[in-house]
Amino acid sequence: MSKYPGPYEIVERQCFCEEVAYTAYGIRLKSDTYCRTIDDISTDKKAVAGLVERLNENCLDGCQFLDAVEDFLAGC
Numbered sequence: 001m002s003k004y005p006g007p008y009e010i011v012e013r014q015c016f017c018e019e020v021a022y023t024a025y026g027i028r029l030k031s032d033t034y035c036r037t038i039d040d041i042s043t044d045k046k047a048v049a050g051l052v053e054r055l056n057e058n059c060l061d062g063c064q065f066l067d068a069v070e071d072f073l074a075g076c
Contacts, residue, residue: 006056007031008065010049013039027052027069034062038069 008029015024025048026039042048051072060068 006059007034008052008055010045010052011037011039015040027055029062029065031062034065036062036065038066041069041073
């Protein structure tokens with residue numbers, strides 16, 4: 001369980017690319033005003049879990065969710 005429970009949670013999905021199966025991790029945001037999932041962010045569960053914890057810890061507003069994931073993917 002996360003140290004900072006909040007509206008962001010990690011999601012797991014089985015994906016296929018050219019007949020190769022892999023497990024991908026994404027993030028779901030579910031709050032009173034937002035309900036959005038970004039799948040297949042990374043195959044690194046620990047990295048995505050760390051991002052989820054930071055999003056909840058900092059009480060990131062849902063309108064900034066996509067920007068935060070893009071920054072994460074860009075290595076910012």
